[in-house]
Amino acid sequence: MAESQQAEYRKAESRIAESQQVASPPADLPPLDALDALDALGPRGPYRTRKRATVTDVTGTPRAELSLVPGLFAERTAKALRSAPPLPPDQRAAALGRAAILFATGTVDGRGIDEHERTVSRVSGLPLTVVRDATRNIATRLAAAHGSADRARPRGAVPSWREAAEGDGSAVWARRGEVFAVHAAGNHPGTHSLWPEALALGHRVMVRPSRREPFTPHRLISALRTAGFGADRVALLPTDHDQAGAVLRAADLGMVYGGDEVVRKYAGDPRVLPQGPGRSKILLAGDSDWRDHLDTVVASVSHHGGTGCVNTTAVYVEETAPGTAAAFTAALAERLGALPVLPPQDEKAVLPVQPAATAQAIARHLQQRAGSARRFSPADAVADLGDGSAVLRPAVHLVDGPDAPQLGAELPFPCVWVAPWTPRDGVAPLRGSLVLTAVTEREELIGRLLDEPTISNLYLGDTPTYRIEPGLPHDGYLAEFLMHSKSVIKTPSNH
Amino acid sequence: MTLNGTEILNPPPGVRPDPDQFVRAAMQWHFSPETGSPYWLHRAGSLGFDPRTDVRTHADLALFPNVAGELRDVPAQDLIPRGYGSRPDVVGVYESGGTTGAPKRVVLLRDWLDRMLAWSNEQLDAHGFPRGLNWLGTVPSGPHIVGEYFRRSAATHGTHGFTVDLDPRWVKRLIAEGRGKEAGAYAEHIVDQAAEVLRSQDIGVLTITPPLLERLAARDELVELVNKKVRAIRWGGTQLDPDTRDLYRDEIFPDTVFSGNYGSTMILGFAGERPGLGPDDPCVFDTLSPFVTFEVVDPEADGTDGTGGAYGINEPVPYGSRGRVVAHHVSASFLLPNNLERDTAIRVPALGEGPGDAVADIAPVTEFENETVIEGVY
Known part of the structure; x- marks a missing residue:
């Protein structure tokens, strides 16, 4: 990892760790009055549907009503996202940094981080300490996402056509599509630390959360929107099983978590990056x-x-x-x-x-x-x-x-x-x-x-398999899938 | 008004017969050797009851077994009641979609078509469909009864009917074989053709299935054309979920009349969306009762043991609950009681005093996922 990025990353990590220690957590979740409504997050703001799924915790207690959007809404969201211009790169980096702090320490949609983590723990069944670690990891990787994503840029390519050399030209790193869809996983909140790199690269992103644990992406996307990406650059589109394909179809590129069957299904589709079993x-x-x-x-x-x-x-x-x-x-x-x-x-x-x-x-x-x-x-x-x-x-x-x-x-x-x-x-x-x-x-x-x-x-050597370092590829660099290099040759005009 | 047996079965427009008298008249008609169809006269021998004496009320229709499956093999001419004479006015022989097994056949006779159409046109008026417009139908023709109803609706309520053909069986087969991309390409091919008609012709009413409407709505140019030209959209053929319906009515086609119907070959027609529903009401469908009636029954009933007798498929669910739809068709032209549809619906009180139920929020029968473990951590 480049030294400057390493430093930036460590700085973010310690800042987030510090802010995490400020609040002293209450003993347990507040009693349930009414079911929490987890709305979809569409291009015009939160979207509550008639069709909803009840998200229960591991004891079977209902914890939230998740709005499930129809395929037509996914189609319209993709259209709105595609027509929203990406933020300039420096603004993307700044917004990701703000989102990291907000996600890890702020009040998002009326919910503090402690209540959020306890809910995630209860719903996913993951130990509370694991969820807290995940919060820190997501936030630090979010803060470092811009630099991490750039690590995948080929040495011969420049990030923008404006930087292409006159005369002989340059390779320029360009997006392979504008809207990136993610069929997210619900096994562990940490899986949501990968896709924000697409935002760093300027893609607009729509996430179909796992119905098992939609709280983490909901909070993360709310934080990203507040931090500067707005409602038309990142969206949360929960769907039921038979509408899931619509989210992928509506986007230009997609990433899907799943088992061997998912890997086989998308093996021949150059627009989809399957994330299969780790083994x-x-x-x-x-x-x-x-x-x-x-x-x-x-x-x-x-x-x-x-x-x-x-x-x-x-x-x-x-x-x-x-x-x-x-x-x-x-x-x-x-x-x-x-x-x-x-x-x-x-x-x-x-x-x-x-x-x-x-x-x-x-x-x-x-x-x-x-x-x-x-x-x-x-x-x-x-x-x-x-x-x-x-x-x-x-x-x-x-x-x-x-x-x-x-x-x-x-x-x-x-x-x-x-x-x-x-x-x-x-x-x-x-x-x-x-x-x-x-x-x-x-x-x-x-x-x-x-x-x-x-x-x-x-x-x-003595390295645990779970070790993940920002800036290092997880299953190849995500950007290898999201980006490609193209030649740009500028000939100065004569007049 | 007192009506004799034949008049009760064929009341003039606007006259609603007493439902139980109506059922008794229908039993006399379908099970008398001079008027009944060869199919029912033969089938009567193995019913285990005498419809002419044992079926006294609409509720007694529950005595009949579900014979819909037999319509896969019955010669179509055997379904025509002899009471129609030697030269019955047959509009056509039509087939079910064929989703589950070989298609089932029904015969559409002129008097029933006219009755259904008169009711349907009144419904369209109530929804605010202007008369005299040109219609575009992206609905199947050939063996599918919906194509005939489209043609006749366009000609009687509207002026000219423009059509784009489609083969739903091929689409189902492509999907069943996992060839989703080909199915998608076929759907786009249909939308392309509809687009040509929309561009060049003065279309005021669009009749379309929800999946095709969704593809049409994905093209900005076509949304604009529809909003400019089309005064009313009539959807049907498959379900439309309530959230998508909201999007059409509120955002995509806000100034267009939007009305659905819920059709089935086995009722020889369709139920229509109730006019005057509020924005938050579910989409309720009413039938042309007492000719066509629905019941919404316990979804656990499978109705496959068709051995006759009251065998439990007609246990209704409470109003507001979801159950399986059972349809009865009782007219002079045709008799098919107790047909268990593949759909589920919310049971809603019928308009007036019934008999039968109105249905809302139609959805396909859901298959429950079993506890299969998929390996991996996701």
Whole structure:
């Protein structure tokens, strides 16, 4: 990261951390009088529809009524956004900075940050501390978005045609489209830290939130609007399932979060960037002792409540002696098994909570997928909290070999598969990873891992897979998708 | 006014027969060997009751099984009541959309068409559709009854009817096969043709389906043309959700009369939007009762065990609740009671004393998602 940007980023981070400490939080959410109305945020302001979905928390208590817009409204919003000129670049950067502070510390739509975070925690089932970390991460990345986005600009390209050289000309970095649609994810608020880079680049953005957790994008987009983007440059368009396609169709470019099916569906569509399962992995090669890296593995599996695409799904342990992988798995299960079972709003909670029925369904699916894998965690991953919700406790399994089918099963809680690995198995089992942490110093292996195109990010040494740095690509730079370079040659006129 | 049996079944315009007398007259007509259709006369043998003596009231229509599925295979001529003589005035044979399985066939006779049309034209007047305008219809023709009603409405309420053809079965098939892009291209092809008519002709009434209207509304030039020329829009054929309807009425076509109908081949016509609804009222549809009546019943009823008898599909939901639509058609020309439609609706009290329900906020039958776990964290 460039030093100036690094400094800017750290400055934003500390400013946001400071402002976060000002208010002393109330004990819990205020009692519910009436259901909160979460309106769509259209080009002329908040838009309340007749069709609404009730957003419930993990205990089944209704928390908000979310307005669901029809396809025609998405179409009209895209049109309005397309006709709104982008703000000048310096104003975009300034507005993103203001939005970061407002999002993390201000009162947005009548709601303070503490109430917001408690609501998100209750609704998503994410531990409160995870939600607070996410607030800080979103805000700091927002403040740094302008600089981060520019990191993707090819060295040969200038940011504006005005800067193109006379005579021989220049490459100019230009948008591939004006309106960018996002089918957002609801697993973790942090997923909303990526798309604001599109605003930094001058795109107008419309976000279809997850119906599971629409509060974070609602607050973020309200803050962005107040901070200077206005109602016609960034919009929130909740829809029901069958209108979701309309949001994508109305835009010029889109990004969609989802499973393998979503990835397959959009594989042939150059206008859509699918964000599929992360299947992040750790390789513990035999040139170091796994005991030295157990902390990093535990954190990589369980940080964020294990709900992120950057959480570790599989660990490959070099079988230097028979039983190495099994010994590692036992130690990992013991550490993860010590994590406390608590409701999400508890300050000490670290594990994710789901509605009890959902948790049971996930556990059943896990059991089916596990098959003959050897389980090192307690038999039942579900710890019922008795209020309609249940904690998903870590699941730790050892599989037979590095090609076992279970290793691809990514589930939204700390669920990890361990496989024995030997150098003969090579790189093949490690393919298809959003993040691969390779604990090894074998240079030839590192080179092959870097050359493997389906490994998106390669972390070396004792680096947790969840580490995300602004200015570094997440799954490639988003801007690689949003922008392209074109030649601009200016010939001075003779008169 | 006292009417005899045939008069009760064919009352002059504006005269509403007593619904129970009407049903009894219809049973006499459809199940007497001299007047009934070959289909019903044959089917009567396996009903397990005698409609002429056992069906005394409108509510007794619940005794009939749902025979709609049999109309896939019945020879169309067997559906014509013998009472129409040897040279019945047949307008045409029409088919259902064919969404679920092979299409079902019905026969449209002239007297019913005229009755439906007279009622429909009165409804259009009540909505404020000016008479004598040119109409443009982007509705299917061929085997689809809606095309015939469009043509006849344009000719009787308006002056000239311009048409753009479309094949809804092909669209459904494309969508079912995951060829959404091709379906979209086909829809744009239809809008392109409608645009040519709108540009060159003096069109005052537009009849269109909601999906095509949405595509038309995405083109600024066409919105402008419609706002300049078209005085009234009549939509139908698929559902229109209340929020989209608001957008059309408030923002996109604010000065255009906007009125819907809810049609079904199996009722040989349609229900019309109730005139005079307020801006916040749901879109309510009324039928030409007692010839066509709806009931809104328990959505759990599947109605597939058509073995006869009162088998529970007619348990109504409370007013204001959503249920499945059951339609009855009872006229001299045709009898089809207890047809379970694919749609759900909010049950609303009918105008006057009924029988039957009005329906609002039509929506397709929803299939509930099961608890399948999709792998991944999103």
